[in-house]
Amino acid sequence: MHCVPLLRLASLRVAYSGRCVLDIGNVVLDSGGAGAGFLLGANGAGKTTLLNAISGYATSNGCTFLDTDGCVVRIDRLRPHAVLRAGVARTFQHPIATSMLTVWESVALASSIYAGTLWSPLSSSIRPAITPIFEALELSEVRDVPLLNLPLKWVRRVELARVLTSEPGVLLLDEPTAGADDVERAALTAFLGNTLPALVAELRARNAYRFPACNVWVITHDIQFAQAVCAAGDVRSPALVLDAGKVLREGSLEQVLRDPTVIDAWIGGMDGDVLDF
Amino acid sequence: MSWRLDPLALALSLGVLVAYVAGATSGDAWLCRVAALYGIAISVYAGMYLITGLAGVVSLCVSAVVGVGAYAAAVGLVRAGLSTPASLLLGAFAGAAISWVIAASTRSLADHYLSLATLAASEILGNLFRGWESVTGGANGFAGIPKPSLVGFALQRPVEYAPLCLAMGLGAVLFVGYVRKTAFGVALIAYREEGRRIEAVGLDSARLRRGAFFLAGGCTGLAGALAASVDGFVGPESFGVPQSIALVCFFVLGAQRGIGGIFLSAAISTILTEVLRQTGVWQNIGVGTIALALLAARTRTVTRIALAKAGD
Numbered sequence: 001m002h003c004v005p006l007l008r009l010a011s012l013r014v015a016y017s018g019r020c021v022l023d024i025g026n027v028v029l030d031s032g033g034a035g036a037g038f039l040l041g042a043n044g045a046g047k048t049t050l051l052n053a054i055s056g057y058a059t060s061n062g063c064t065f066l067d068t069d070g071c072v073v074r075i076d077r078l079r080p081h082a083v084l085r086a087g088v089a090r091t092f093q094h095p096i097a098t099s100m101l102t103v104w105e106s107v108a109l110a111s112s113i114y115a116g117t118l119w120s121p122l123s124s125s126i127r128p129a130i131t132p133i134f135e136a137l138e139l140s141e142v143r144d145v146p147l148l149n150l151p152l153k154w155v156r157r158v159e160l161a162r163v164l165t166s167e168p169g170v171l172l173l174d175e176p177t178a179g180a181d182d183v184e185r186a187a188l189t190a191f192l193g194n195t196l197p198a199l200v201a202e203l204r205a206r207n208a209y210r211f212p213a214c215n216v217w218v219i220t221h222d223i224q225f226a227q228a229v230c231a232a233g234d235v236r237s238p239a240l241v242l243d244a245g246k247v248l249r250e251g252s253l254e255q256v257l258r259d260p261t262v263i264d265a266w267i268g269g270m271d272g273d274v275l276d277f
Numbered sequence: 278m279s280w281r282l283d284p285l286a287l288a289l290s291l292g293v294l295v296a297y298v299a300g301a302t303s304g305d306a307w308l309c310r311v312a313a314l315y316g317i318a319i320s321v322y323a324g325m326y327l328i329t330g331l332a333g334v335v336s337l338c339v340s341a342v343v344g345v346g347a348y349a350a351a352v353g354l355v356r357a358g359l360s361t362p363a364s365l366l367l368g369a370f371a372g373a374a375i376s377w378v379i380a381a382s383t384r385s386l387a388d389h390y391l392s393l394a395t396l397a398a399s400e401i402l403g404n405l406f407r408g409w410e411s412v413t414g415g416a417n418g419f420a421g422i423p424k425p426s427l428v429g430f431a432l433q434r435p436v437e438y439a440p441l442c443l444a445m446g447l448g449a450v451l452f453v454g455y456v457r458k459t460a461f462g463v464a465l466i467a468y469r470e471e472g473r474r475i476e477a478v479g480l481d482s483a484r485l486r487r488g489a490f491f492l493a494g495g496c497t498g499l500a501g502a503l504a505a506s507v508d509g510f511v512g513p514e515s516f517g518v519p520q521s522i523a524l525v526c527f528f529v530l531g532a533q534r535g536i537g538g539i540f541l542s543a544a545i546s547t548i549l550t551e552v553l554r555q556t557g558v559w560q561n562i563g564v565g566t567i568a569l570a571l572l573a574a575r576t577r578t579v580t581r582i583a584l585a586k587a588g589d
Contacts, residue, residue: 055477080476089479099470105463110478112460122460162478 003069003212004033005087005169007054011062012076014046014053014245022046022053022245024062029170029240033213035233036173036192038226038253040219041242042266047219048093049173050242055090056080065225068169068211085114087211093175093219097139097146097155106147111163129208136191136199143275155183169211173218177225185225192216192234226253234254241266283537293443310436311551312443313507317500318543319446323453324496326539331462332489333469335392338399342494344406344516346501347370349417350410351511361389363426365445365502372498373491374401380490387472388419396419399518402577417448425506442503446543449496454536457552458493465489480500485589519561526568545571 007029012031014022031037040045047199056079066087075086099106103147108122111130134140137157147155157178163171177185196214203209220226230237230253239253244267254260293315300308321343328334328578336469343425349371359367384395413419423440432438456462467475476482498585505511527546531538553563 058471080473080478083479084477084479094478098470099467101466101470103461106467108465109460109467113464113479118461118464119459121458121464167481225402270310270340 004030004215005066005211005213006030006071007088007170007215007217008065008067009054009062010016010065012050012053012064013061014049016059018061020245022049022125024050024061024247027214027240027250029217029238029245031215031217031238032214034193034197034237035229035235035237036216037237038220039220039242039249040080040223040226040239040266042085042255045130045266046244046245047242048174049245051090051219054083054172055088056083060180066170069237077274084163084166084168087165087167087169088172088206089166090172091159091163091174091176093178095152095155095159097150097152098148102144102146103150103154103158104271106158107134107139107165108163110165114166127208128205130165130202132199132202135163136195137161145245150264152179153181156180162260164233167208170215170217173216173241175221177220177261185222185228187226189225189232191261192229193234194217197233283535283540287538287539289540292439293544295435296440297443305351306435307551309439311547312516313435313439314442314551315543315547316439316442316444316446317503317507319443319545320496320500320503321447321524321540322502322528322531322539322542323446323449324493325451325542327456327465327489327493329525330535330538331457331465331469331527332447332486332488333474334395334489335389335525335559336395336493337518337525338390338395338402338488339497339516340520341399341402342372342376342497342515343501343504344511344513345375345402346498347505347511348406348413348419348501350502351422352504354422354506355419356578356585361427361506365499368505369495369499372501373424373495376490376494376497377487380487396518399521403513403517406516411418413511413513414476418510419505422470422505422509423575424509429452438507442507445499445503449499450536450539453492453496453539457536461485462487523564523568526572530568530571 002246005189009027009029011026012022013020025098029037036112037041039050041047043157049058053060054064055077059075059090062076063074064133066073066075068087072187075083075088078086101109105122107130112118112120112122115127139157139161140156162202176188180188196216200214206210218226226237226239235254236254236267238251239256240250241248241256251257284519293312296308300312321339323448325339326337328336350368351363353367354361361369377396379398383391386394406417409415425438427441432441464475464480464485465550468480468482473482523546527542530545531540531542541584549564549567550560556563
């Protein structure tokens with residue numbers, strides 16, 4: 001029995017113009033509900049392609065299952081909006097930062113989409129459960145600012161708030177620290193390590209979250225960030241390393257970063273010594 | 278978000294009302310007819326506000342959808358003996374239905390590919406208008422359409438049917454204004470700015486687009502039904518691609534003013550068309566040239582602000 005919704009990938013394969021760019025065997029993505037799991041690999045390894053395949057933005061062969069305590073839902077043939085409704089949410093590496101919608105409008109819209117109240121005035125679409133999400137991401141101070149007037153870090157927070165309104169069981173983040181300064185990285189570290197698990201637990205206690213926990217996986221090149229999230233959550237985060245579309249190594253973050261094949265294929269090409277466990 | 282009265286929209290509307298009153302008191306039917314056509318144009322641009330202004334889709338079959346509404350109302354009035362209100366409803370529904378079909382059949386297309394598909398739809402409908410002689414009258418058109426009548430009162434003259442057209446136009450604007458304030462209207466803006474990415478927050482973008490096309494088609498179909506009754510004649514040459522392109526150009530002129538721009542676009546297109554009608558063969562040349570000049574004058578502003586401001 002497990003409380004965290006699991007993402008089970010079975011023979012997941014993606015090909016573009018006949019060329020195979022992703023070939024994942026049987027993998028289970030389980031971050032344990034605290035902190036996050038990490039999808040690592042060099043540029044072009046297939047990390048975002050994997051995210052796209054899971055979330056329905058890329059056509060794939062094979063099967064993807066969302067397993068919530070034995071209740072299994074197959075999601076590989078679903079369109080992105082249906083994947084989200086099933087419980088798997090994702091963010092994008094380059095969020096749309098040119099929207100004229102305000103922060104509040106963006107989050108309220110996501111809330112109304114999830115609640116199925118598209119034909120009601122937007123003001124009546126906010127569910128009470130949205131307020132804790134808004135506050136956890138500190139969006140109140142920029143509530144009425146259009147996204148196109150906000151720095152990227154706020155746009156990323158809004159994107160995160162939008163997907164959290166759908167109460168996902170699995171949250172896939174694509175390079176959330178890209179372009180972020182140290183302050184924002186620290187804030188995101190704290191959010192993933194402490195705030196998000198507590199937020200999910202609080203909403204769950206209020207019957208305002210449909211899953212018992214949130215299984216978070218993060219695509220990142222930022223090993224220091226990954227190590228910081230592990231430390232913040234005081235957990236041994238799992239990691240999956242991809243190389244040329246295939247799984248190179250999977251295990252705990254500590255294990256994969258010390259693996260010689262991973263060091264040869266990926267870390268060896270990176271500058272600086274960042275491994276410090 | 279609160280309703281804002283756009284000053285220019287208010288001024289134009291008052292101007293049209295003044296023109297109507299002047300025409301009614303002086304017996305100048307032309308002024309009253311311009312007011313009626315202005316009301317009909319408002320319905321068309323209200324529909325375009327949903328599709329092009331909010332959703333960001335450049336549809337080149339707007340005129341054809343107007344034609345579907347016109348022919349549907351004509352058939353209803355002449356062959357089925359429907360009342361004016363029933364024929365208006367029939368025209369609106371026909372426009373909505375055909376627009377839904379167009380959206381459903383182009384669900385996998387986006388951006389300029391979608392616009393090209395609407396161009397193809399316009400050609401298909403145009404051929405239908407010309408070829409389906411038993412229903413549409415073919416190239417000769419559909420004549421003998423009775424003037425509007427309401428509650429037993431026949432609205433034969435422009436001074437009599439202009440208020441109906443203006444009221445329908447105002448109703449269309451109020452309707453799209455309400456849609457704008459709903460989550461559906463905000464979703465259209467999000468779709469315009471994020472495209473298929475909006476599905477990552479659970480929105481079925483194909484269904485959203487079908488809904489937008491349906492509602493917009495209702496407004497433009499209503500305009501067609503009104504126009505059929507007002508003119509007493511419907512001909513295929515009025516609903517082709519050149520007319521759709523002109524509608525898009527005039528819509529862009531008012532796009533930056535949000536809902537208020539509907540009135541601006543309707544005023545410019547109606548006044549230009551009716552004033553230049555006196556020039557005969559030079560009408561289309563004149564309308565196109567002036568529209569081009571107005572667009573060029575606003576190009577710098579349009580490219581800076583972009584259609585993004587159309588949703589105010």
